[in-house]
Amino acid sequence: MTTTPHDLDAIIAAVIEELRAGAAATNGREAPAATGSTSVPAAAPAPAAAPAPAAAPATQQRSGAAPPVTHAEASGRFTGEFGIDLPDPTEPERRHALRVEDPYDAEGLANMASTTTARLGVGRSGPRPRTSSLLLFQADHGVTQDAIHGTVDPEVLERFDLFTVTTRVADREEYLLRPDLGRRLSDQAKADITERCTKSPQVQIVVGDGLSAAAIDNNLAKILPVIEQGLSAAKISLGTPFFVENARVGLMNDINDIVGAEVIILLIGERPGLGIADALSAYMGYRPTAGKTDADRDLICMITEHGGTNPLEAGAYVVEFAKRMLQHQASGQELRRLTADDA
Amino acid sequence: MLLRTKLFGTTYEFASVKEVLAKANEEKSGDRQAGIAADSVAERVAARYVLAELDLQTLRENPAVPYEDDEVTRVIDDGVNEAIFREIRGWKVGDLREWLLADTTDGDMVSRVSKGLTAEMVAAVTKLMSNLDLVLGAKKIRITAHCNNTIGLPGTLASRNQPNHPTDSVEGIRASIYEGLSLGSGDSVIGINPSDDSTGSVARLLEMTQEVIDRWEIPTQNCVLAHVTTQMEALKRGAPMGLMFQSLAGTQKANESFGIDVDLLDEAYDMAKRYCNSAGPNYMYFETGQGTALSADAHYDADQLVMEARNYGLAKRYSPYQVNTVVGFIGPEYLYDSVQITRAGLEDHFMGKLTGISMGCDACYTNHARATQNDIENLAVLLSAAGCNYFMGVPMGDDAMLSYQCTSYHDAPSLRQALDLRPIPQFEAWMEDIGLMSDGKLTAKAGDASFFLQR
Numbered sequence: 001m002t003t004t005p006h007d008l009d010a011i012i013a014a015v016i017e018e019l020r021a022g023a024a025a026t027n028g029r030e031a032p033a034a035t036g037s038t039s040v041p042a043a044a045p046a047p048a049a050a051p052a053p054a055a056a057p058a059t060q061q062r063s064g065a066a067p068p069v070t071h072a073e074a075s076g077r078f079t080g081e082f083g084i085d086l087p088d089p090t091e092p093e094r095r096h097a098l099r100v101e102d103p104y105d106a107e108g109l110a111n112m113a114s115t116t117t118a119r120l121g122v123g124r125s126g127p128r129p130r131t132s133s134l135l136l137f138q139a140d141h142g143v144t145q146d147a148i149h150g151t152v153d154p155e156v157l158e159r160f161d162l163f164t165v166t167t168r169v170a171d172r173e174e175y176l177l178r179p180d181l182g183r184r185l186s187d188q189a190k191a192d193i194t195e196r197c198t199k200s201p202q203v204q205i206v207v208g209d210g211l212s213a214a215a216i217d218n219n220l221a222k223i224l225p226v227i228e229q230g231l232s233a234a235k236i237s238l239g240t241p242f243f244v245e246n247a248r249v250g251l252m253n254d255i256n257d258i259v260g261a262e263v264i265i266l267l268i269g270e271r272p273g274l275g276i277a278d279a280l281s282a283y284m285g286y287r288p289t290a291g292k293t294d295a296d297r298d299l300i301c302m303i304t305e306h307g308g309t310n311p312l313e314a315g316a317y318v319v320e321f322a323k324r325m326l327q328h329q330a331s332g333q334e335l336r337r338l339t340a341d342d343a
Numbered sequence: 344m345l346l347r348t349k350l351f352g353t354t355y356e357f358a359s360v361k362e363v364l365a366k367a368n369e370e371k372s373g374d375r376q377a378g379i380a381a382d383s384v385a386e387r388v389a390a391r392y393v394l395a396e397l398d399l400q401t402l403r404e405n406p407a408v409p410y411e412d413d414e415v416t417r418v419i420d421d422g423v424n425e426a427i428f429r430e431i432r433g434w435k436v437g438d439l440r441e442w443l444l445a446d447t448t449d450g451d452m453v454s455r456v457s458k459g460l461t462a463e464m465v466a467a468v469t470k471l472m473s474n475l476d477l478v479l480g481a482k483k484i485r486i487t488a489h490c491n492n493t494i495g496l497p498g499t500l501a502s503r504n505q506p507n508h509p510t511d512s513v514e515g516i517r518a519s520i521y522e523g524l525s526l527g528s529g530d531s532v533i534g535i536n537p538s539d540d541s542t543g544s545v546a547r548l549l550e551m552t553q554e555v556i557d558r559w560e561i562p563t564q565n566c567v568l569a570h571v572t573t574q575m576e577a578l579k580r581g582a583p584m585g586l587m588f589q590s591l592a593g594t595q596k597a598n599e600s601f602g603i604d605v606d607l608l609d610e611a612y613d614m615a616k617r618y619c620n621s622a623g624p625n626y627m628y629f630e631t632g633q634g635t636a637l638s639a640d641a642h643y644d645a646d647q648l649v650m651e652a653r654n655y656g657l658a659k660r661y662s663p664y665q666v667n668t669v670v671g672f673i674g675p676e677y678l679y680d681s682v683q684i685t686r687a688g689l690e691d692h693f694m695g696k697l698t699g700i701s702m703g704c705d706a707c708y709t710n711h712a713r714a715t716q717n718d719i720e721n722l723a724v725l726l727s728a729a730g731c732n733y734f735m736g737v738p739m740g741d742d743a744m745l746s747y748q749c750t751s752y753h754d755a756p757s758l759r760q761a762l763d764l765r766p767i768p769q770f771e772a773w774m775e776d777i778g779l780m781s782d783g784k785l786t787a788k789a790g791d792a793s794f795f796l797q798r
Contacts, residue, residue, distance in 0.1 A: 100792075103793045109793040117743045118518075118741070119738040119741050119743075120522045120738055124753060124785075127526070127753055127757040137716065137739055137741065141716065176679070176711055177676055179676055271709070271710060273710070274748065
């Protein structure tokens with residue numbers, strides 16, 4: 001017996017229809033209207049053993065602005081009342097919803113929670129956190145893991161015509177284990193940079209994945225044009241930008257031993273914080289070379305559209321820093337010492 | 344000194360006691376980074392065979408850093424009880440392991456022998472112990488200490504209320520303290536890691552925490568985990584302090600990178616005894632962690648377990664109320680994943696107890712370590728079974744200032760409930776008195792920070 005794909009679709013649709021009818025009967029309640037009032041889990045019946053839940057917080061209700069589209073509806077196979085279509089729990093109003101049942105002073109609790117970024121008012125069931133509090137934590141940790149162990153989208157690199165080189169690190173595991181190897185260019189990288197890069201520019205821009213691929217994916221397209229255009233407008237010569245995989249900040253020294261720029265700008269992904277996985281840092285140094293440390297560098301950190309410095313704005317800061325470094329022929333503590341009198 | 348064994352027909356030879364210790368160590372990324380780890384699993388076990396035959400006298404004579412060169416070595420060696428050492432100096436490390444685990448050896452006997460041990464002996468026996476050995480070995484050693492309450496009693500598990508805030512907002516920290524107290528966290532200490540290490544800011548946080556303690560008559564103590572010199576300055580200005588804190592490292596050189604030495608710690612301890620407002624007699628709080636000496640390039644080719652044991656030997660000089668390892672904070676280049684973090688947590692707790700100090704654990708991890716919240720919950724269960732004195736309590740385990748994850752305010756009550764443990768007795772009586780606990784469980788009012796807006 002053979003079945004065509006078309007037959008299979010029909011069979012699957014029929015089975016789903018049957019299951020749905022059965023489920024609705026079991027639930028013993030009228031199926032919600034197809035126009036979009038499907039319930040979110042907060043309103044589902046509580047397990048028999050659990051205490052009756054308090055009224056779900058308003059933030060857990062559907063906003064009602066737009067009718068939900070279920071996967072099934074979107075695929076056009078069938079329409080119906082089943083489907084779960086949740087609002088984003090990481091949006092501020094849901095993220096900061098208070099989950100304490102029957103608090104002594106709800107307004108006071110809200111005021112207290114607003115004074116800190118710590119996760120307060122998360123509630124409990126027995127001694128454990130509420131389900132929504134637990135899942136939000138897992139979501140926030142999840143994006144950090146995806147960012148650290150992810151790779152930068154090649155399209156982002158192609159868009160800016162960045163060629164890719166690597167450090168002495170073999171893979172992501174070694175990158176995490178051996179920070180020293182991430183601060184050194186591979187022999188191939190040295191050869192590629194020697195061959196492809198303009199030497200002795202005023203400013204060399206380098207992009208590195210660091211500890212967050214998402215930082216590059218989400219911010220590069222905004223920050224890089226601002227920096228390039230800002231520097232070009234000031235008639236500052238730019239080197240040939242490129243991308244370094246498995247990069248650490250100390251790499252700036254190795255790179256400049258080849259390109260001989262006055263200023264190196266390294267845009268590199270930061271170690272993700274919980275819930276903010278795409279923060280980018282811009283490290284800048286005047287004539288970096290072996291032995292230069294963070295004390296010789298300037299830094300703009302937390303460049304992200306998620307609660308940090310906006311990448312467009314940060315790009316403008318980077319341009320200003322680069323101009324000042326060129327003017328004073330210094331960076332880091334030395335630059336601060338030289339410019340202290342200006343302030 | 345000949346240090347050699349055959350294993351499966353292959354000969355393994357080691358150049359020094361230090362090399363035997365390093366290669367016998369359980370796999371740690373920090374030891375590998377330092378280039379001192381065993382090259383193969385077989386070599387690791389071969390090193391353990393040799394280590395099991397080393398006697399305690401030899402270990403005393405071969406500290407990680409020579410007596411003449413390092414004050415941490417001197418503090419530990421000078422602290423050895425010579426009468427007890429004479430009794431045990433001929434014991435081999437393998438014998439010490441079996442003696443510790445024997446049913447005929449009780450906690451008092453261990454505490455007596457521990458007075459004759461140096462850090463290298465403590466680390467050596469730890470390397471021969473499996474994870475369950477470490478649980479069982481630690482379980483029989485109860486170390487209690489008293490500040491305003493008694494930590495470490497059998498059947499109890501305490502929790503440090505760690506209400507950190509990215510900019511030290513007094514209101515924000517107070518709000519977190521309330522949430523923690525409402526879940527039964529705070530019996531070990533209300534202890535803040537400050538973002539601003541200035542004396543004024545530290546004094547302000549000490550005053551606010553003291554005010555909360557006074558208003559609610561909480562049987563606990565406060566602490567702001569600034570550099571010890573900042574706390575000394577705050578004490579001189581009259582700030583109310585229950586416990587004095589400092590981070591420790593395992594060599595004189597590594598401690599220099601922390602801006603401390605034994606003279607300074609002696610002075611701090613003396614000030615704490617004279618100016619802390621708590622009952623005592625234990626006034627000090629220390630934090631440690633495997634890998635700190637290596638990160639300061641001050642490990643002298645010794646492994647990170649030996650270095651950690653030396654922290655505890657140094658801490659013991661100051662009869663601390665509590666000491667905890669911050670076990671996963673340092674990052675994957677020292678402890679790579681949950682397997683290594685779990686092992687290190689069990690080792691550190693056992694070594695602290697064997698050294699004779701009141702030991703807890705900050706079971707934690709950073710976002711670039713191969714670990715999740717499940718892994719540190721597992722570690723907390725293991726350590727609770729091992730009789731750990733306390734854990735951290737942080738809002739949902741997510742520290743808003745230090746950007747790492749550790750145990751939640753929820754975890755102490757959960758562990759107590761799962762393993763039939765109680766808070767520190769004075770603290771539980773207080774929880775019952777204000778209506779947040781009943782018969783060892785949280786009441787319906789618990790878990791609500793706004794409960795504390797009543798007074």
